[in-house]
Amino acid sequence: MSMRKAKRHTAILGGTFDPPHFGHIRPLQDVLKHWPLQDCWLLPNHIPPHKPGTHASTSARLEMIDALCHQFPAFSLCDIELRRDEPSYTVNTLKQLKELYPDRVFYFVMGMDSFLSLDKWFQWQQLFDLCHLVLCARPGYQLANEHPMAKLLSQRQHTGADLPAEDSGKMLITDISEQDISSTDIRTALASGRDIRQFVPESVARVIEAQGLYR
Ligand SMILES: Nc1ncnc2c1ncn2[C@@H]1O[C@H](COP(=O)(O)OP(=O)(O)OP(=O)(O)O)[C@@H](O)[C@H]1O
Ligand SMILES: O=C(O)c1ccc[n+]([C@@H]2O[C@H](COP(=O)([O-])O)[C@@H](O)[C@H]2O)c1
Numbered sequence: 001m002s003m004r005k006a007k008r009h010t011a012i013l014g015g016t017f018d019p020p021h022f023g024h025i026r027p028l029q030d031v032l033k034h035w036p037l038q039d040c041w042l043l044p045n046h047i048p049p050h051k052p053g054t055h056a057s058t059s060a061r062l063e064m065i066d067a068l069c070h071q072f073p074a075f076s077l078c079d080i081e082l083r084r085d086e087p088s089y090t091v092n093t094l095k096q097l098k099e100l101y102p103d104r105v106f107y108f109v110m111g112m113d114s115f116l117s118l119d120k121w122f123q124w125q126q127l128f129d130l131c132h133l134v135l136c137a138r139p140g141y142q143l144a145n146e147h148p149m150a151k152l153l154s155q156r157q158h159t160g161a162d163l164p165a166e167d168s169g170k171m172l173i174t175d176i177s178e179q180d181i182s183s184t185d186i187r188t189a190l191a192s193g194r195d196i197r198q199f200v201p202e203s204v205a206r207v208i209e210a211q212g213l214y215r
Helices: 022-034 058-071 090-100 112-116 124-130 148-156 183-191 202-211
Strands: 008-015 039-044 104-111 132-136 171-173
Touching: 008 022, 008 090, 022 039, 022 104, 022 132, 039 058, 058 202, 090 104, 090 124, 104 112, 112 132, 148 171
Parallel strands: 008 039, 008 104, 104 132, 132 171
Antiparallel strands: none
16 A cells, blocks of 8 residues: 655745735635645745845744734745745745655745746746746736747646646646735835725734834
């Protein structure tokens, strides 16, 4: 009899989360409703590879994610990038995670804005040996037919209703409720004293308020 352990299917949303908002949470909830994934990890980066820096400190962003995970038990924190003092390249993170968790199949979730520039990521083609990608629509970002990533999507798109049989290399898309929300807009609203409660969950709003972030 085979003693192989069952695989755990784990979604990961990587982000700067500066701050986290409903544009992160709601698409993820839709993904979890659609696909039978067993875990959903939020992966805050420490040094974002393609951003000039962060506005809130790593510890403040961590506190917001922690608070969010308490409010939404379907999500848990993956703090692996916070312990590497170097740009948080996703391919390095996934290599580390595959070593730590050989029985997991990873589904790296990203919005369309990230996907449109995926070919600028460090060693991005290796991602397809390490995980599947889950693509979420995002208002303002369209994949034109002639865009170089459109070809990649048509080659790799998973069409079945069940999860792929493979452990990596497929692209999954599902309908999500599109959220016209960004961390940038929230920071701008806070800096001009506007209310942000419709964009972030209560738990996150409380940390922002208590720490006086983004004023
Ligand atoms: N409204 C949204 N809809 C779909 N995906 C989103 C949305 N907001 C963020 N994402 C995705 O979540 C991941 C992390 O995003 P990030 O933390 O950089 O938020 P952001 O709102 O894009 O931040 P900023 O405005 O500071 O650039 C990325 O893959 C991004 O595409
Ligand atoms: O690996 C890379 O080169 C790379 C380049 C840009 C972004 N990423 C990752 O993509 C996720 C979303 O990034 P961002 O900048 O939109 O918050 C986050 O986990 C980043 O660390 C990764």
